[in-house]
Amino acid sequence: MITLSNVSKTYSTGAVAMDDISLSIDKGEFVFIVGPSGAGKSTLMKMLLLEESPDKGDLIVNGHDLRELPKKKIPYLRRSMGVIFQDYRLLPDKTVYENVAFAMRIVEASRREMKQNIEKVLGLVGLKHKAKSFPAQLSGGEQQRVAIARAIVNNPVIVIADEPTGNLDPENSWEIMNIFEEINKSGTTIVMATHDKTIVDRMRRRVIALEKGKIIRDEAKGGYGDED
Amino acid sequence: MKIRTSLYLMKEAFVSLKRNALMSFASISTVAVSLLVLGAFGILGLNMGYMVSALESKVEVTAYMQDSVEGDALTQAEADIRAVSGVSEVTFVTKTEALSRFRERLGDQASMLEALDDQNPLPNAFEIKVDNPELVKPTAQAIEQMAGVETVKYGSEIVDQLFQMTKILRILGLVLLGFLVFATLFIISNTIRLTVFARRKEIGIMKYVGATNAFIRLPFLMEGMILGSVGGGVAAVALYYAYSALLYEVHQVLAFLYLVPLHPFIYIIGGALVGIGMLIGAIGSAISLSRYMDV
Numbered sequence: 035m036i037t038l039s040n041v042s043k044t045y046s047t048g049a050v051a052m053d054d055i056s057l058s059i060d061k062g063e064f065v066f067i068v069g070p071s072g073a074g075k076s077t078l079m080k081m082l083l084l085e086e087s088p089d090k091g092d093l094i095v096n097g098h099d100l101r102e103l104p105k106k107k108i109p110y111l112r113r114s115m116g117v118i119f120q121d122y123r124l125l126p127d128k129t130v131y132e133n134v135a136f137a138m139r140i141v142e143a144s145r146r147e148m149k150q151n152i153e154k155v156l157g158l159v160g161l162k163h164k165a166k167s168f169p170a171q172l173s174g175g176e177q178q179r180v181a182i183a184r185a186i187v188n189n190p191v192i193v194i195a196d197e198p199t200g201n202l203d204p205e206n207s208w209e210i211m212n213i214f215e216e217i218n219k220s221g222t223t224i225v226m227a228t229h230d231k232t233i234v235d236r237m238r239r240r241v242i243a244l245e246k247g248k249i250i251r252d253e254a255k256g257g258y259g260d261e262d
Numbered sequence: 263m264k265i266r267t268s269l270y271l272m273k274e275a276f277v278s279l280k281r282n283a284l285m286s287f288a289s290i291s292t293v294a295v296s297l298l299v300l301g302a303f304g305i306l307g308l309n310m311g312y313m314v315s316a317l318e319s320k321v322e323v324t325a326y327m328q329d330s331v332e333g334d335a336l337t338q339a340e341a342d343i344r345a346v347s348g349v350s351e352v353t354f355v356t357k358t359e360a361l362s363r364f365r366e367r368l369g370d371q372a373s374m375l376e377a378l379d380d381q382n383p384l385p386n387a388f389e390i391k392v393d394n395p396e397l398v399k400p401t402a403q404a405i406e407q408m409a410g411v412e413t414v415k416y417g418s419e420i421v422d423q424l425f426q427m428t429k430i431l432r433i434l435g436l437v438l439l440g441f442l443v444f445a446t447l448f449i450i451s452n453t454i455r456l457t458v459f460a461r462r463k464e465i466g467i468m469k470y471v472g473a474t475n476a477f478i479r480l481p482f483l484m485e486g487m488i489l490g491s492v493g494g495g496v497a498a499v500a501l502y503y504a505y506s507a508l509l510y511e512v513h514q515v516l517a518f519l520y521l522v523p524l525h526p527f528i529y530i531i532g533g534a535l536v537g538i539g540m541l542i543g544a545i546g547s548a549i550s551l552s553r554y555m556d557v
Binding site for chain 2: 110137139188
């Protein structure tokens with residue numbers, strides 16, 4: 035699903051963000067990316083979102099070699115991915131329903147398909163009754179659930195989440211994690227960057243730990259870190 | 263792209279225009295003022311052209327003969343002139359007739375002619391009408407070459423002066439057009455830059471859910487086109503009223519001026535302004551998008 039081979043990335047400031055990283059994530063995996071700030075987590079996430087390209091090495095996402103993919107094709111590859119951010123990134127002047135519909139308008143889904151899928155994903159995140167609410171009327175946890183609904187409404191094969199629980203209290207965080215588990219169960223690959231030690235320790239999923247641009251640990255059923 | 267998608271994007275463009283109402287108003291006003299000036303110049307220039315051709319069609323060529331040409335030679339000359347292509351009518355005006363006409367025209371001041379002491383300084387002349395106004399000049403030149411012809415006049419001074427003015431007007435108009443287009447492009451691209459900024463979050467989300475560049479750009483392009491064409495429309499309406507008022511006034515006071523009639527002239531001008539506005543709007547937002555939107 036996702037393969038990085040000997041990927042390096044140095045920013046023009048001279049900061050080394052990724053130093054000869056190789057990793058492979060299979061279909062249906064649930065992977066946590068952990069590590070301190072500046073370890074290269076966000077660069078890795080940006081690379082998976084096709085925002086940054088490697089200086090050296092190969093990046094293959096969903097069967098497409100990024101080196102050979104024309105820039106124009108990138109939007110189409112992104113449609114096979116769902117993205118979730120720490121700050122939700124909802125459109126404040128659109129309702130919950132419209133925020134989710136937004137993702138489907140872009141792929142020019144039919145009206146019927148749109149209604150069906152949106153109802154399904156809003157049901158999955160438990161927000162059917164809030165379809166007509168605006169983001170400002172929702173709690174942080176609810177807003178993040180809308181963002182998840184939007185990320186999965188087009189049936190992506192990979193979901194990429196960057197600190198999805200970073201702004202949430204433990205209770206809401208668990209609710210979000212349950213939804214991710216649910217999504218993962220249907221075969222969707224999930225890659226999540228997080229700082230949340232409790233979640234990583236309790237979930238017992240694959241953990242890839244980065245430090246100074248290198249992979250220092252890659253465990254199938256790992257915890258957040260042994261250092262503490 | 264599906265029609266439904268286009269409609270959705272169109273709606274988004276209008277929503278954005280409303281959201282930045284003040285800026286939209288400012289750019290529509292700028293476009294309107296620029297295109298108003300442009301349209302006024304256009305109308306002025308086209309009217310000058312119209313006047314030139316109207317005057318030309320009224321122009322008569324007069325050939326003044328040398329005094330030495332008399333009798334049969336005059337008859338021969340008349341026949342020769344008739345033979346020139348484009349000549350439709352030739353009237354012979356004798357020295358005597360010319361003098362009496364002159365006397366008539368002088369009216370009260372005819373006594374001035376007494377100073378001539380019965381001499382007649384006026385030449386014999388042929389008044390020539392030409393089929394086609396465009397032929398006035400070549401016909402006049404051809405006749406001037408003939409033997410016995412002293413000079414040929416055809417009111418060329420007025421026509422030439424009008425031509426000259428039209429030329430100056432055209433150059434002035436082009437320079438002004440350059441400035442106005444520049445100003446309009448600037449304000450529209452600036453407005454679009456602000457909307458791009460206001461909607462950067464939305465653009466980011468669109469990018470992540472896999473929107474193509476065209477999809478992201480279209481609403482902004484439409485926005486620019488709406489700004490431009492509405493500005494053009496305002497200018498067109500203003501010019502319609504201004505020009506019909508002008509025609510009315512001119513008709514009252516200076517009925518002899520030949521102005522282009524209101525219909526369909528003003529609709530063509532109006533349509534052109536809306537079209538130019540739309541084009542400028544599209545270019546303006548395209549400039550802004552290529553500079554400020556990294557997708």
